[in-house]
Amino acid sequence: MSTLATTVLDLLLDPLAYDFMVRALLTTLIASVVCAVLSCWLVLIGWSLMGDAVAHAVLPGVVLAYVVGAPFALGAVVFGFLAVGLIGVVRDTSRVKEDAAIGIVFTTLFALGLVLISVTPSQTDLNHIIFGNLLGVSWPELTQVMVLGAVVLAVLVLKSRDFTLYAFDRTHAHAIGLRPRLLGAVLLGLLALTAVVALQAVGVVLVVAMLIIPGATAYLLTDRFGRMLVLAPVVSASCAVIGLYASYYLDTAPGGTVVLAQGAAFTVVYLASPRHGLLGTRWAARRRRLRRERAGA
Amino acid sequence: MATAPAPAVDVREVTVHYGEVLALDRASLRVEPGRVCGLIGMNGSGKSTLFKTIMGLVAPEHGTVAVDGGTSARARRAGAVAYVPQSEEVDWSFPLTVRDVVMMGRYGHLGLTRRPRRGDHEAVDAALERVGVAPLASRQIGRLSGGQRKRAFVARGIAQGARVLLLDEPFAGVDRDSEATMVRLLRELAAEGAGIVVSTHDLHALPELADEAALLMRRVLLHGPTAQVLRPENLAMAFGLGLDGRAER
Numbered sequence: 136m137s138t139l140a141t142t143v144l145d146l147l148l149d150p151l152a153y154d155f156m157v158r159a160l161l162t163t164l165i166a167s168v169v170c171a172v173l174s175c176w177l178v179l180i181g182w183s184l185m186g187d188a189v190a191h192a193v194l195p196g197v198v199l200a201y202v203v204g205a206p207f208a209l210g211a212v213v214f215g216f217l218a219v220g221l222i223g224v225v226r227d228t229s230r231v232k233e234d235a236a237i238g239i240v241f242t243t244l245f246a247l248g249l250v251l252i253s254v255t256p257s258q259t260d261l262n263h264i265i266f267g268n269l270l271g272v273s274w275p276e277l278t279q280v281m282v283l284g285a286v287v288l289a290v291l292v293l294k295s296r297d298f299t300l301y302a303f304d305r306t307h308a309h310a311i312g313l314r315p316r317l318l319g320a321v322l323l324g325l326l327a328l329t330a331v332v333a334l335q336a337v338g339v340v341l342v343v344a345m346l347i348i349p350g351a352t353a354y355l356l357t358d359r360f361g362r363m364l365v366l367a368p369v370v371s372a373s374c375a376v377i378g379l380y381a382s383y384y385l386d387t388a389p390g391g392t393v394v395l396a397q398g399a400a401f402t403v404v405y406l407a408s409p410r411h412g413l414l415g416t417r418w419a420a421r422r423r424r425l426r427r428e429r430a431g432a
Numbered sequence: 433m434a435t436a437p438a439p440a441v442d443v444r445e446v447t448v449h450y451g452e453v454l455a456l457d458r459a460s461l462r463v464e465p466g467r468v469c470g471l472i473g474m475n476g477s478g479k480s481t482l483f484k485t486i487m488g489l490v491a492p493e494h495g496t497v498a499v500d501g502g503t504s505a506r507a508r509r510a511g512a513v514a515y516v517p518q519s520e521e522v523d524w525s526f527p528l529t530v531r532d533v534v535m536m537g538r539y540g541h542l543g544l545t546r547r548p549r550r551g552d553h554e555a556v557d558a559a560l561e562r563v564g565v566a567p568l569a570s571r572q573i574g575r576l577s578g579g580q581r582k583r584a585f586v587a588r589g590i591a592q593g594a595r596v597l598l599l600d601e602p603f604a605g606v607d608r609d610s611e612a613t614m615v616r617l618l619r620e621l622a623a624e625g626a627g628i629v630v631s632t633h634d635l636h637a638l639p640e641l642a643d644e645a646a647l648l649m650r651r652v653l654l655h656g657p658t659a660q661v662l663r664p665e666n667l668a669m670a671f672g673l674g675l676d677g678r679a680e681r
């Protein structure tokens with residue numbers, strides 16, 4: 136019994152003997168929690184595609200920021216808003232529908248980022264931005280993740296009720312004298328900052344997973360928004376830890392493994408959630424039918 | 433020296449386009465406090481657009497809008513206007529309880545983080561009680577019947593302390609019993625001084641509900657006492673052939 140406990144403890148502590156694993160663990164934990172909290176609003180507003188778009192569109196901003204030595208966050212926010220603005224312009228001033236406008240704008244900006252990377256001489260490999268470089272996160276990068284994560288979380292917690300109102304009923308927000316457009320813009324800004332946090336962990340390509348899966352998973356588990364805000368980060372952080380350890384022992388790509396763990400968690404909840412899971416609702420329907428038949432008999 | 437109270441809603445000669453589509457064409461509507469006005473018109477006649485104009489969501493190209501005696505913006509900041517949306521505009525699977533939704537009526541009165549105080553909880557309790565959904569307060573908002581949903585949104589307006597109530601199609605998908613409850617509730621609120629505008633294309637609740645009615649077809653064709661507006665020859669103007677009292681078909 137005690138040997139089993141020691142073995143488990145060893146399995147958990149061994150990787151942490153390496154400084155880079157400690158940094159990796161902290162980075163994924165912070166990124167997964169921040170993304171998960173934000174994702175609760177994104178999935179309810181219906182901004183999943185927008186999240187994907189912004190996460191990709193920040194790439195040229197981050198590269199340019201690298202070139203001129205500005206903070207990544209600044210470049211990311213500028214290009215995040217640029218993307219959203221361009222999407223709006225294309226949608227409103229042509230016959231192209233919104234989903235196509237999103238697809239056109241973010242892929243073009245992402246491509247611009249790829250081209251900029253290819254012509255930018257650099258010591259650090261900018262390709263890491265695309266696929267993530269969890270095991271190579273430096274202390275300064277981790278510090279940036281901490282600061283941005285704290286800023287995003289603070290704003291989300293402080294204005295939580297306003298964002299929920301915005302997600303649920305913008306017209307009412309307007310009717311009582313709030314400024315829904317401003318709230319939406321703040322949320323988009325937070326989305327761009329969060330993308331910077333998450334791309335350190337899993338890279339631009341997989342950021343959208345961290346921005347959607349936790350919120351969607353929590354949404355299947357509860358009818359209370361307050362509980363979503365707890366469940367999403369708990370699920371997401373657990374997946375981050377499990378994914379990172381799995382990648383260490385299986386020698387797989389850490390970012391990819393973390394997202395796979397989240398996808399697995401979603402699948403389990405999708406099937407088994409008592410309230411909104413596939414099996415749960417089937418069983419409930421079956422029970423109702425049986426009860427009806429018995430009542431009819 | 434008593435001055436007459438300002439109109440709850442005073443829309444004058446308002447014109448609104450969506451791109452090429454002319455939605456409102458010099459529409460005018462004035463409703464006094466304490467009155468219920470039925471806004472009658474076919475689908476696409478501009479009812480929702482008129483509400484959006486009153487709330488300042490749509491800026492008219494022409495004409496003026498006054499609400500509760502001031503600009504629409506002032507009325508909104510004062511929490512004077514409440515809007516009960518059409519059912520299709522609401523995400524009924526949103527993870528909020530009935531109480532959460534009604535509490536949103538208080539947000540304009542709350543501080544930076546909108547943390548409710550005791551008085552706000554009391555206002556919400558009273559509003560829930562008033563519309564008769566208090567026992568259902570901790571249900572998810574979608575787990576109510578059509579009529580209960582509408583009343584929950586009216587409760588939000590009551591908790592807000594609104595003096596002007598705009599209800600867009602509140603009788604769509606609502607059974608007769610709930611409709612009667614809603615009519616009683618709105619009459620009470622009007623008796624306490626609220627100015628109420630109710631859009632509908634279903635006419636049979638109107639004689640009991642509305643003091644006055646307005647026929648909308650991009651313009652307000654006719655505005656007067658309900659019984660007069662509902663005369664078949666007048667309805668024919670707005671509906672073409674809606675002589676059986678139904679707007680559709």
Ligand SMILES: Nc1ncnc2c1ncn2[C@@H]1O[C@H](COP(=O)(O)OP(=O)(O)O)[C@@H](O)[C@H]1O
Binds near residue numbers: 454455476479480481
């Ligand atoms: N956002 C919009 N964009 C373009 N056209 C619109 C929009 N909203 C309404 N319309 C058009 O304006 C007209 C009036 O619509 P609306 O005010 O919704 O009427 P109602 O509420 O009486 O059904 C209709 O022809 C409708 O198609």
Ligand SMILES: [Mg+2]
Binds near residue numbers: 479480481518600
């Ligand atoms: Mg309408």
